[in-house]
Amino acid sequence: MDFMGKDFLLESNTAKTLYHDVAAKMPIIDYHCHIDAGEILKNKKFESLSEAWLGGDHYKWRLMRANGTPEKFITGDAPGLDKFTALSQVLPRAIGNPVYHWAHLELQRFFDCDKPLNPDSAKEIWDLCDEKIKTDDALRVRGIIESMNVEVIVTTDDPADSLENHIALAKDDSFKTKVLPAWRPNFLMNVDSDGFADYIVRLSNVSGVKVDDLKTLKTALLKRLEFFNDCGCRASDHGLQQLIYAPASEDQINTLFKKRLGGEMLTTSEKEQYLYALMVFLGKEYARLGWVMELHVGVRRNTNSVMFKKLGADTGFDCVDPASGVTGLAEFLDELNNAGALPKTLLFPINPNDNLAISTLAGCFAQDDIKGKVQQGSAWWYNDTLYGMEQQMLYFAESSVLANFVGMLTDSRSFMSYTRHEYFRRLLCNMIGKWVESGQYPADMAYLKTLVEDICYKNAKTYFGY
Numbered sequence: 525m526d527f528m529g530k531d532f533l534l535e536s537n538t539a540k541t542l543y544h545d546v547a548a549k550m551p552i553i554d555y556h557c558h559i560d561a562g563e564i565l566k567n568k569k570f571e572s573l574s575e576a577w578l579g580g581d582h583y584k585w586r587l588m589r590a591n592g593t594p595e596k597f598i599t600g601d602a603p604g605l606d607k608f609t610a611l612s613q614v615l616p617r618a619i620g621n622p623v624y625h626w627a628h629l630e631l632q633r634f635f636d637c638d639k640p641l642n643p644d645s646a647k648e649i650w651d652l653c654d655e656k657i658k659t660d661d662a663l664r665v666r667g668i669i670e671s672m673n674v675e676v677i678v679t680t681d682d683p684a685d686s687l688e689n690h691i692a693l694a695k696d697d698s699f700k701t702k703v704l705p706a707w708r709p710n711f712l713m714n715v716d717s718d719g720f721a722d723y724i725v726r727l728s729n730v731s732g733v734k735v736d737d738l739k740t741l742k743t744a745l746l747k748r749l750e751f752f753n754d755c756g757c758r759a760s761d762h763g764l765q766q767l768i769y770a771p772a773s774e775d776q777i778n779t780l781f782k783k784r785l786g787g788e789m790l791t792t793s794e795k796e797q798y799l800y801a802l803m804v805f806l807g808k809e810y811a812r813l814g815w816v817m818e819l820h821v822g823v824r825r826n827t828n829s830v831m832f833k834k835l836g837a838d839t840g841f842d843c844v845d846p847a848s849g850v851t852g853l854a855e856f857l858d859e860l861n862n863a864g865a866l867p868k869t870l871l872f873p874i875n876p877n878d879n880l881a882i883s884t885l886a887g888c889f890a891q892d893d894i895k896g897k898v899q900q901g902s903a904w905w906y907n908d909t910l911y912g913m914e915q916q917m918l919y920f921a922e923s924s925v926l927a928n929f930v931g932m933l934t935d936s937r938s939f940m941s942y943t944r945h946e947y948f949r950r951l952l953c954n955m956i957g958k959w960v961e962s963g964q965y966p967a968d969m970a971y972l973k974t975l976v977e978d979i980c981y982k983n984a985k986t987y988f989g990y
Contacts (some may be wrong), residue, residue, distance in 0.1 A: 527640060528628050531951040533910075538967065539957030542577060546973050547949040550981040551941060553674035555988055556761060556818060556933040558838075561679050562705050563939075565696070565799035568665045573654040574604030576663070577630070578611065578879070580937035582840035586803040587623050587841065588614050599835055605650055612646035622909040622947070629943035634663060665939055666699055672942035674701050675981075680708040680761055682721070683748040684730045687755045692758065702990065707760040707815075709754050709806070709900045712745075715784055715798055736785065738778035742805060753813050758988050760810050761818040765825070766849030767803065769857055777801045778950055803856060808865040817867045820904060821853065822846075822874040838937075844874050844906060850881045857889055857898065868894070868987060870901040870930065875911060880918040887924055896928035896987070905935065906945065913951050927975050930984040949980055 525531070534540045570576035576600075580582055585598050588611060597610035611627075618624045631637040635653045639645050641660050643666040655897045657663050662671060663859045669677070681687060685705070693703045711723040731744035770793065774782075780794050790798065810817045824845035828830040831841050853871070860866040866889060873882045882900050889898040900906070903916035932948035934941045953976060960972070984990070 530600055533954050534956055536957035536961045538960045541952040541953040542972060542976050543950055544958060545942060546955050546976045547980050550977060552945050553676040553932050553981060553990060554674060554985040555678045555886055555984055556935055558680055558937045559939060563665050565689045565692050568886050570657050572604040572608045573650060575656050576657055578607055585840040587618055608650050609646050611982060612641050612643050614640045626943060632939045633943050634940055668939045669701050669854055674942060676702045678706050678759060680703050683706040683707060683709050690755055705752055706754040713799060715790060715795055721785055738781050759816045759818060761781060763820045765823060765845055766847055768796040768849060769852045769855035770800040772797040773803060781942040781947045804859060807860045809863040811867040816866055817869045820872040846875055850878060854885055862888055869898040872901040872904040874905050876915060879916055884922040885917045891982050902932050913948060917955060927978055929979050930987050931979050933972055
């Protein structure tokens with residue numbers, strides 16, 4: 525078979541038909557990512573292939589570090605060609621790593637380059653692709669998005685953000701892709717942060733509410749929630765190492781909040797009480813607004829403190845924490861459900877050992893007339909590999925209704941990562957093809973077409989209301 529050719533990952537005639545005739549033609553709803561709406565508004569032009577391909581892509585950074593590549597060729601000040609050459613030395617060694625496939629899909633789809641990247645081909649590929657980046661307007665940010673048939677992009681945004689770029693994009697009739705915000709209250713949750721009190725001042729200023737106790741905090745957050753809702757927000761997102769069931773009274777949480785504003789640090793149990801109370805309050809508001817609540821669980825952040833001090837967060841030094849707290853999640857969902865205020869919820873475990881626990885937990889909170897109200901989200905981060913995505917879909921299929929799955933997202937800071945949707949769609953069609961051609965499912969192509977359309981596109985559109 526040709527290297528990553530037309531039928532890449534498609535091992536049966538059924539799979540080939542479903543992918544080429546159905547999945548490949550469906551628009552993309554990228555319901556969770558970390559790209560900058562301001563760069564879309566400005567239709568950013570990349571200055572080099574290195575900026576477009578390596579800037580902010582911590583998947584590639586981790587791969588290079590694992591091979592001993594000096595940091596100057598990763599996030600440092602080395603020339604772009606030198607960084608690209610350094611990547612070319614690593615990539616051929618990364619057989620079985622999804623970055624190998626993603627990188628070559630990006631070369632194929634955006635640069636019409638079918639050559640495998642290695643030290644011998646690096647200069648030729650650089651010259652071809654770097655020239656295109658600099659001269660071809662189709663490789664500006666909006667051109668990339670349009671070429672991949674992206675219908676909706678959902679970014680991650682702080683409650684104190686102005687959303688000015690989203691507002692401006694909504695008024696720009698020349699760009700058809702919807703760019704919507706998602707509520708991501710990281711700073712609010714990180715009560716340990718040295719800048720927590722400063723963040724509360726910022727929240728006070730943007731909301732027009734002087735926040736000095738729990739009551740005024742909730743008032744300020746309600747104002748910001750309504751503002752986000754008016755700007756098209758239909759989803760919240762939380763990154764949680766784990767959620768501990770730690771109920772406490774309003775008076776207790778108020779005391780803890782004022783204690784932290786006064787400059788005192790909270791104990792571990794006090795932090796757990798604050799976080800749990802805040803999650804319950806926000807969860808009820810998400811339900812009221814009709815938003816989807818996304819919970820990404822099980823990450824240990826900034827594990828390498830030396831590199832965190834040098835480079836900051838989200839630079840490739842996070843890892844899987846086995847203590848994801850499924851029990852706490854169950855108590856949390858049950859409390860919201862008892863209050864009649866459980867929103868649609870997507871659960872994303874980073875530990876693959878939690879796949880079955882999370883999928884069965886989701887099945888405990890079904891609701892009449894809503895398909896998959898609570899469900900496991902797509903294979904996340906270290907799991908969006910060939911095996912990891914198959915494993916996640918298998919657990920979903922075996923414990924729930926796979927046809928209700930809302931499908932793939934990029935979770936990326938790179939504009940060229942939309943090829944991950946293609947990777948997912950090929951794997952999905954191949955999995956279905958195996959079931960059909962082994963006699964485990966009928967070869968009803970009309971229904972199979974509907975099933976693939978739903979998982980690739982229609983379910984997400986309905987679930988989020990986009």
